[in-house]
Amino acid sequence: MRIALLVEGIGEFKALPRLIPSLEHRSGQTLLQPVQLNVHPLAPPNVIASSLAKKMQILEQRRADQAVLLLDREDAEECPGTRAEQVATAIAKHPKITLPVQVVLKDRTLENWLIADLTALRTQPGRFKVTEALTKRVEPDKADRLAAIDLLQSASIGRTYHKVDDAVEICARLDPARAARHSRSFRHLLHVLGDSTFDAGCRRPPDGLPVAQAHAVRGPFQ
Structure with a gap:
């Protein structure tokens, strides 16, 4: 299966290519280089x-x-699953879109996925x-919803955190298995890509790691 990754941010466009090999290894799919939407x-x-x-x-x-x-x-209060379903429905109805498209929301931004793997x-x-x-x-399992860009900025040494350059370097070191332990929205990405670890869903982290209490108020991903 050849899967195209569609993004709306320059950080994702530049950084995700460094993560693609490890995502392909876990999913068994061929992931194409990102295409940026305006x-x-x-x-x-x-x-x-x-x-x-x-x-x-x-x-x-x-x-x-x-x-x-x-x-x-971002700062939307709408349930991620609801928003994803609304966008997916609009895409499915568009007469010029001829491919099946699944929608994944980062909770809340790319930086939340980056900070989910502190080892990186x-x-x-x-x-x-x-x-x-x-x-x-x-x-454990609390990377989603944090003000991740502020935390990365506070952790930075020597210069201001750069949303593109630093994202590229972190993605080059990011282990999807580690990030999945601490970000439910990243687990959903792995589920959508076909990672067999999450065949049964992505609510719980792998290895039985307890779900953080903060996730209890969130509706399930679709």
Whole structure:
């Protein structure tokens, strides 16, 4: 299966290629290089669908069998599953979109997925300082919903956190299995891509790690 990754942020567009090999290894799928949409992640579903439709020629040229659209949840209070379903419905109704498309919401941004694997930061000791306080904020299974960009900024050494350059370096070191232990929305990505670890769903982390209490108020992903 050839799966196209659709993104709306420059950070994802630049950084996710460094993560693709490990995602392919876990899913057994062929993941195509990201295609960037010119749309705001909180735009109305029909606007997002129209932006995606403009990229259909690229997806056809790359012989994609299906696509996964990654969107930031940002500060929206709407249940991620509800928002994803609304966007997916608008996409399915668009006459020019001929591929099946699944929608995954990052909760709340790419940085939440990055901070879910603190080991990827620890391997850059000259760039990030991972304190005990930071670890307690993120683990276990609490990376979603945090103000992740602020935490990465506080952990940065020497210069301001860069949303593209640092994301690229973190993704090059990020282990999907580690990130999945601490981000439910990242587990949902693995589930959608076909990672057999999450065949039964993605609510619970692997290895029986307890679900953080903060997740109890959230509706299930669709």
